[in-house]
Amino acid sequence: MKEKPEEIEGIKVTDSIKYLGIEIEGKRNMFKKQKKKMMEKAEKLANLTYSIIAKSCHKILIGKTYWKNVALPGILYGTAVMNITESEIKRLQQIENGVGRKILGAPSYAAVATLRGEIGMSEMKTRIAGGRLRFVKGIEEGRNDLLKTILEEMKENENNRWMKETKKWIKDMEMNDRTFRRMGREELKAKIREVDGKKWRDEIKEKNSLEIYEQEKGQIGEEMFYDNKPNSIIMYRARANCLKLNDRKRHEAGGRVECKLCGAVNEDLAHFILECPDLSDERRKIVELQQPYEEEKKKIIGNVLFKKEGIEKRKEYIYQMWKKRESYITQGYA
Ligand SMILES: [Zn+2]
Numbered sequence: 001m002k003e004k005p006e007e008i009e010g011i012k013v014t015d016s017i018k019y020l021g022i023e024i025e026g027k028r029n030m031f032k033k034q035k036k037k038m039m040e041k042a043e044k045l046a047n048l049t050y051s052i053i054a055k056s057c058h059k060i061l062i063g064k065t066y067w068k069n070v071a072l073p074g075i076l077y078g079t080a081v082m083n084i085t086e087s088e089i090k091r092l093q094q095i096e097n098g099v100g101r102k103i104l105g106a107p108s109y110a111a112v113a114t115l116r117g118e119i120g121m122s123e124m125k126t127r128i129a130g131g132r133l134r135f136v137k138g139i140e141e142g143r144n145d146l147l148k149t150i151l152e153e154m155k156e157n158e159n160n161r162w163m164k165e166t167k168k169w170i171k172d173m174e175m176n177d178r179t180f181r182r183m184g185r186e187e188l189k190a191k192i193r194e195v196d197g198k199k200w201r202d203e204i205k206e207k208n209s210l211e212i213y214e215q216e217k218g219q220i221g222e223e224m225f226y227d228n229k230p231n232s233i234i235m236y237r238a239r240a241n242c243l244k245l246n247d248r249k250r251h252e253a254g255g256r257v258e259c260k261l262c263g264a265v266n267e268d269l270a271h272f273i274l275e276c277p278d279l280s281d282e283r284r285k286i287v288e289l290q291q292p293y294e295e296e297k298k299k300i301i302g303n304v305l306f307k308k309e310g311i312e313k314r315k316e317y318i319y320q321m322w323k324k325r326e327s328y329i330t331q332g333y334a
Contacts, residue, residue: 120222
């Protein structure tokens, strides 16, 4: 309309209204403003993570509780009814990866799957798609006939973006319309978790650098041994094979991969944990590393980094080894 009426049948005409906490505009893209707010909120709350965990005594516990129970419900509020594009999901995932890195002290090149694995988080997409599918299920099983009718009409309309998205997500979660309709709410939840876990395992499998991680860490699950001590950061990096060892420099032009301590040709995780003779004093404190080895190398590294029993002690010993390496490199031999 060129000239908007001020009111229709006694109801004031406005450009936008807030309904149940969601901003709705009188445009084709009615949730545009709300989605912009969602992104801003996600960034703001993600940036707060660092100061929240820095003051806490336990990073995983506090960081995860804050992000999952405080930040996410606010950020994702209303996504069940809004059109959410793949690129919006991607952006939210990037923001969440940043939170995961802050919690674990992970470098930017750490594999995202290890952040999810160690903190115990599902993917952003799983959350958003899961919320949507549970919402649809709720309507189908509920008693609101008006909502049911609207949903049925939307299903018939092939151009409805929201419905297209929903149908795609049903497929992505390895269901079809029929199996989705048959599933109860709990079953649906379990199915979504299963697909999320499968995707996580595939990601781990794809990376050569995560061979030991794959072998030792069977499934996504929070690791409570990460606290606010620096040894937690080194332990994470060792487990996720993203310690700043010289082997990493093979990607750089002219990068030198040899061990700066002993001169061995390639300083990788196995060299650091098992082999470097210059770290043998520290290594001797770790029972699992006492030679001669009875198991294959990968298994020994796996035990040292992943065996639950005694991990607190080993966490500190590995950190001492790391500190020794650092001081050799910065100050040379004493
Ligand atoms: Zn060495």
